[in-house]
Amino acid sequence: MADVLAILPQQLVFGLALGTVYGLVALGYTMVYGILFMINFAHGEIFMIGAYVGWWVLALLLQVPVGALHPAWVLPLMLLPAMLFTGALGVGLERFAYRPLYLRGATRLGPLISAIGASIFLQNAVMLTQGARMKVYMTSLLFPRDWRIQIVGASVSALVIVMVGVAALMMWGLHLLVQRTTLGRSIRAVAEDREMAAIMGVNVRRVIALTFFMGSALGGAGGVLVGLYYTQIDFFMGYSAGLKAFTAAVLGGIGNIRGAMLGGLILGLVESLAVTFMNPAYKDVVAFVLLILVLVIRPTGLLGESMAARAKV
Amino acid sequence: MLKLTDVDTHYGRLPVLKSVCLEVRVGEIVCLLGGNASGKSTTMKTILGVVRPTAGRVEFEGDRIDGLATEVIARRGISLVPEARRIFARMTVWENLSMGAFTRQKAPAGEVAQDFERVWTLFPRLKERQHQLGGTLSGGEQQMLAIGRALMARPRLLLMDEPSMGLAPVLVDQVFDIIRAINGQGTTILVVEQNAPVALSIATRGYVLQNGRIVIHDTARTLLATDSIRRAYLGED
Numbered sequence: 001m002a003d004v005l006a007i008l009p010q011q012l013v014f015g016l017a018l019g020t021v022y023g024l025v026a027l028g029y030t031m032v033y034g035i036l037f038m039i040n041f042a043h044g045e046i047f048m049i050g051a052y053v054g055w056w057v058l059a060l061l062l063q064v065p066v067g068a069l070h071p072a073w074v075l076p077l078m079l080l081p082a083m084l085f086t087g088a089l090g091v092g093l094e095r096f097a098y099r100p101l102y103l104r105g106a107t108r109l110g111p112l113i114s115a116i117g118a119s120i121f122l123q124n125a126v127m128l129t130q131g132a133r134m135k136v137y138m139t140s141l142l143f144p145r146d147w148r149i150q151i152v153g154a155s156v157s158a159l160v161i162v163m164v165g166v167a168a169l170m171m172w173g174l175h176l177l178v179q180r181t182t183l184g185r186s187i188r189a190v191a192e193d194r195e196m197a198a199i200m201g202v203n204v205r206r207v208i209a210l211t212f213f214m215g216s217a218l219g220g221a222g223g224v225l226v227g228l229y230y231t232q233i234d235f236f237m238g239y240s241a242g243l244k245a246f247t248a249a250v251l252g253g254i255g256n257i258r259g260a261m262l263g264g265l266i267l268g269l270v271e272s273l274a275v276t277f278m279n280p281a282y283k284d285v286v287a288f289v290l291l292i293l294v295l296v297i298r299p300t301g302l303l304g305e306s307m308a309a310r311a312k313v
Numbered sequence: 314m315l316k317l318t319d320v321d322t323h324y325g326r327l328p329v330l331k332s333v334c335l336e337v338r339v340g341e342i343v344c345l346l347g348g349n350a351s352g353k354s355t356t357m358k359t360i361l362g363v364v365r366p367t368a369g370r371v372e373f374e375g376d377r378i379d380g381l382a383t384e385v386i387a388r389r390g391i392s393l394v395p396e397a398r399r400i401f402a403r404m405t406v407w408e409n410l411s412m413g414a415f416t417r418q419k420a421p422a423g424e425v426a427q428d429f430e431r432v433w434t435l436f437p438r439l440k441e442r443q444h445q446l447g448g449t450l451s452g453g454e455q456q457m458l459a460i461g462r463a464l465m466a467r468p469r470l471l472l473m474d475e476p477s478m479g480l481a482p483v484l485v486d487q488v489f490d491i492i493r494a495i496n497g498q499g500t501t502i503l504v505v506e507q508n509a510p511v512a513l514s515i516a517t518r519g520y521v522l523q524n525g526r527i528v529i530h531d532t533a534r535t536l537l538a539t540d541s542i543r544r545a546y547l548g549e550d
Contacts, residue, residue, distance in 0.1 A: 201416035
């Protein structure tokens with residue numbers, strides 16, 4: 001037991017790092033659900049493609065003689081193209097895979113099936129163009145292994161601090177945007193009553209496209225961070241990561257932005273605790289048992305509202 | 314100002330409006346009367362482009378607006394106080410009003426602030442509750458918020474769908490006083506009502522819709538004196 005307690009702080013740090021990234025990816029699910037009431041099952045693939053774009057940028061930088069790579073400028077250079085590309089990809093998905101369905105009054109099942117199709121399509125597109133073998137992130141060139149500090153018995157690498165910092169900064173930015181700006185208010189208005197938002201003068205289609213852009217860009221950023229953290233990526237990585245992030249979104253209350261962040265954090269921490277106190281093979285079991293328990297006690301998730309409360313207004 | 318000519322609207326294959334002709338002139342309060350399912354709300358939705366007419370034309374200030382997107386029509390200066398209020402329940406009172414001013418983001422600084430003041434003057438209660446969520450307001454307060462939100466757009470034409478529905482009699486009078494006041498400040502109003510006596514008492518002219526057709530139109534004063542109207546809508550026999 002003493003051994004276990006000795007590694008606990010370390011595991012909590014891993015859990016925190018993973019949890020913030022789950023939260024980042026979960027935001028994409030929850031934002032799209034909040035505005036269209038659909039689960040974008042291709043979001044995991046968007047995350048995966050973000051990881052690939054980041055990998056490409058890093059690989060290119062290693063080809064050109066630019067001297068020493070420092071994360072202060074390399075990381076933004078990886079994140080920005082990854083976010084722009086995945087954001088645009090999300091907008092494209094909405095435009096061509098979902099909008100034609102929901103505009104013609106398809107049931108909720110239609111876009112969902114279309115999303116699963118898009119997910120399979122993207123996975124295979126990446127496999128065929130990038131190969132089925134995993135690619136290796138040269139993380140150690142960016143974050144040398146000896147960049148780490150000791151905090152209450154845990155050794156925290158610079159990468160983990162940067163991951164948590166970047167994810168937290170993006171979440172904070174999104175929160176400010178949604179709560180404080182006119183754009184954010186129009187997103188919330190569309191989520192609540194699309195027809196009334198249009199009557200207020202809001203271009204509903206543009207707001208939906210922008211929501212897809214933001215959610216997907218955050219997912220793409222998550223892909224880069226996870227790529228750096230695990231150092232190995234492949235075309236299938238979006239499947240399990242997407243499932244985890246989706247779980248985080250449901251745990252926090254799907255449709256609720258703060259819920260996605262909270263759900264991600266809880267999921268990450270619970271998994272790391274499971275790894276600490278039990279056989280690591282059970283970590284997914286623990287995560288999903290927690291999900292089931294939360295849903296049994298609070299069917300709408302931790303911060304979610306019930307459909308009845310929505311229908312009332 | 315607003316002119317509907319031979320407008321047909323269908324829901325699927327079901328005809329809801331049949332050859333509706335209706336005109337609202339600058340400065341008027343026009344009242345649209347009719348029973349349940351007579352097509353009153355559909356008329357509103359057709360004007361706003363929420364549903365598309367299958368025939369006929371809708372003109373606003375001389376331009377055809379049928380076929381335009383709802384948000385484009387809104388930007389031209391038409392706003393709506395919808396049936397059952399439909400305020401944004403998960404947004405604060407202030408945010409609801411600011412959504413009302415959505416089309417005026419390029420307005421000179423201070424103009425929107427001035428309009429907030431106007432709404433606060435009309436509805437002091439809303440000012441007290443400006444940081445509260447819309448969903449926590451009482452029914453009457455929500456109606457005030459719906460009216461305030463529509464006014465924030467500085468509409469030239471204000472559509473009101475059953476503004477008295479579900480309100481206590483005291484509040485009904487208050488709402489109609491406010492409608493009259495808004496009209497006095499230069500906003501043209503088209504109001505749909507089931508409460509015919511109150512509505513006609515402030516209106517210039519009125520139309521009666523029945524099964525999707527305009528069956529009567531006349532000045533409000535004449536309508537108030539017409540026997541069939543009194544029987545059908547004023548609860549007399």
